[in-house]
Amino acid sequence: MITSAPIHRLPQVVADAIAAGEVIERPASVVKELVENALDAGATRIDISIEGGGLVRIAVVDDGSGIAAADLELAVERHATSKIAEASDIARVGSLGFRGEALASIAAVSDLRLTTRTAASAGAATLRIRDGVLLERGVAASAAGTQVEVHELFASAPARLRFLKSVATEAAAAVRVAADLAVSHPEVSFTCRTDGRVVVRTPGGSLRDAIRATIGTRAERELLAVDAPGAIAVSGAISSPHAHRASRSGLILIVNRRRVHNRALLAAIDESYRGLIPGGRHGFGVVCVDVAPETLDVNVHPAKREVRFSDERAVFTAVQRACWAALRAAPALGAGGEIPNAFGRRLAPDAPALGLHGLEFRDGEGVVEIVGRSEAQPYGFGTHDRGAPAVPAGSATEDGDDALARLPAMSALGQAGSGFVVATAGDSVVLVDPHAAHEKILYAELREHWSRQGSQPAGSQMLLMPVVVECGADAAARVADEHDFFSRCGFSIEQFGPSTVRCTAIPVTAAGADPDRLVAELLERLDRPGAGRDERNHRLAALVACHSAVRFGDRLDIDAQQRILDRLVATPGGTTCPHGRPSVVILSDPVLRRAFRRPAR
Ligand code: ADP
Numbered sequence: 001m002i003t004s005a006p007i008h009r010l011p012q013v014v015a016d017a018i019a020a021g022e023v024i025e026r027p028a029s030v031v032k033e034l035v036e037n038a039l040d041a042g043a044t045r046i047d048i049s050i051e052g053g054g055l056v057r058i059a060v061v062d063d064g065s066g067i068a069a070a071d072l073e074l075a076v077e078r079h080a081t082s083k084i085a086e087a088s089d090i091a092r093v094g095s096l097g098f099r100g101e102a103l104a105s106i107a108a109v110s111d112l113r114l115t116t117r118t119a120a121s122a123g124a125a126t127l128r129i130r131d132g133v134l135l136e137r138g139v140a141a142s143a144a145g146t147q148v149e150v151h152e153l154f155a156s157a158p159a160r161l162r163f164l165k166s167v168a169t170e171a172a173a174a175v176r177v178a179a180d181l182a183v184s185h186p187e188v189s190f191t192c193r194t195d196g197r198v199v200v201r202t203p204g205g206s207l208r209d210a211i212r213a214t215i216g217t218r219a220e221r222e223l224l225a226v227d228a229p230g231a232i233a234v235s236g237a238i239s240s241p242h243a244h245r246a247s248r249s250g251l252i253l254i255v256n257r258r259r260v261h262n263r264a265l266l267a268a269i270d271e272s273y274r275g276l277i278p279g280g281r282h283g284f285g286v287v288c289v290d291v292a293p294e295t296l297d298v299n300v301h302p303a304k305r306e307v308r309f310s311d312e313r314a315v316f317t318a319v320q321r322a323c324w325a326a327l328r329a330a331p332a333l334g335a336g337g338e339i340p341n342a343f344g345r346r347l348a349p350d351a352p353a354l355g356l357h358g359l360e361f362r363d364g365e366g367v368v369e370i371v372g373r374s375e376a377q378p379y380g381f382g383t384h385d386r387g388a389p390a391v392p393a394g395s396a397t398e399d400g401d402d403a404l405a406r407l408p409a410m411s412a413l414g415q416a417g418s419g420f421v422v423a424t425a426g427d428s429v430v431l432v433d434p435h436a437a438h439e440k441i442l443y444a445e446l447r448e449h450w451s452r453q454g455s456q457p458a459g460s461q462m463l464l465m466p467v468v469v470e471c472g473a474d475a476a477a478r479v480a481d482e483h484d485f486f487s488r489c490g491f492s493i494e495q496f497g498p499s500t501v502r503c504t505a506i507p508v509t510a511a512g513a514d515p516d517r518l519v520a521e522l523l524e525r526l527d528r529p530g531a532g533r534d535e536r537n538h539r540l541a542a543l544v545a546c547h548s549a550v551r552f553g554d555r556l557d558i559d560a561q562q563r564i565l566d567r568l569v570a571t572p573g574g575t576t577c578p579h580g581r582p583s584v585v586i587l588s589d590p591v592l593r594r595a596f597r598r599p600a601r
């Protein structure tokens, strides 16, 4: 745009509204700034209330120090702060705030009322500012502490409003911020309500208390303590190797009491799980890093979401070491002198004399590994066995497929007590995990079905009893965004309450599944960040298949066993289940001969 208007200075109100955009992007930013102020004021109790996604009203009430009446106007002015005085202070801030921008920024884009009283003063002082203009100033009655009420956020900034997501999503983001702050300040008691309903309440106690209150007792029980004091101190609690998730979003990183995003540190945590959990899965929990303030730059982002370390490498190593130590101390691992040295590989120094051993299924998501004994020569699998590394038939993508395709017709013999199906195929003995095999068959069918139907909705079955699942505000909001995708796949799921959803139909294939668990798990996986349609189809098909397949350990009559074998052979795409787990182990004749010390043919 070419304009010939003369250059002029913008009025302060306009300049403030522009600057506000940097700090206050969405309702969640208001919650963050107000709660941080309360924490900086030494509050022991903070009550947060979010209405209409934060656009109608956000209120934060604390019992902290309060602001002296004489300072009230200053507090809402830009670059007015009590927390630093000179530039060099920025290098060692101990408070969460220091830029002196938050209140001014919020006041520039909302209708803000601030009421505050210090312990020393008899009454409270109050003021009201709308869109940067002071409307009222007076005295009030109130308890010691501060109350900030923000009405009609962005009402005068329609451009900003257009960038916001649905009310439910904004509410969820704001709750997320509140929960993060509660976990990073566990000694403070938090209550957070959305539209009157309590969604977070922490008692004000230990980190574990706060974690339990925010992620739930069940998930909290899966956590192992991380505790590595030092100049770079690492503490917190992370999930043990048998409980992992599809996304990284369950991992909270706190540096000097700030929730931050730092790719390198998240990678360090992931790294410490390497070899313990399947690839593509992630741990969850809270990792707190404490370093000397002067080795940390918190002033790299207007909303202080990112931080920079003067020695990132050292922090990375400390985090990795601390997490690794916590994981290694887990009772399920490291016991019995076995050291997991890579995913699925175990050094088993005192293996039994039998040729085949070390067959290990870990928590249904692990791997099969069969290793040779003294000569550490692994037995090969598949039809071409040259003492190649021990891979089950399915883990090498084409090889496994080939192996199964080249096999003569399989004939089911029966089911071992544990659940495995035993079959013969010519000279080979074939062991089949009926759940993994069935899952794979269903997965392939679903994928085929969904791709064939194009945009036509898939077959779906109404539930006699709709399922209502409590899933947290975050996931509930996302369900609304994913509505079309779900219905194309045969689900009918809608948001039901602020943190609940209701499912009234599921895909026909899943008719035998437990809908409660299916939907609960579907919601748990929802939080994996944006992926292409194909990837999402894959994930959903894998999930539905997993829930619909016969369960491992289910008794199957011989016909049912045979049906699974026949359908498996007819299913293209390898012998691994969609989770990458093998479904078939082929003990070829050469392998059997070697195991029984019979001369090769
Ligand atoms: P900053 O937090 O960066 O200093 P703010 O604009 O958020 O800037 O707040 C300005 C000042 O107002 C703070 O430095 C603090 O002195 C005062 N203040 C704000 N909120 C509170 C509160 N809840 N309790 C006590 N003092 C507060």
Ligand code: MG
Residues within 6 Å of the ligand: 033, 036, 037, 096, 097, 098, 100, 101, 102, 103
């Ligand atoms: Mg502040």
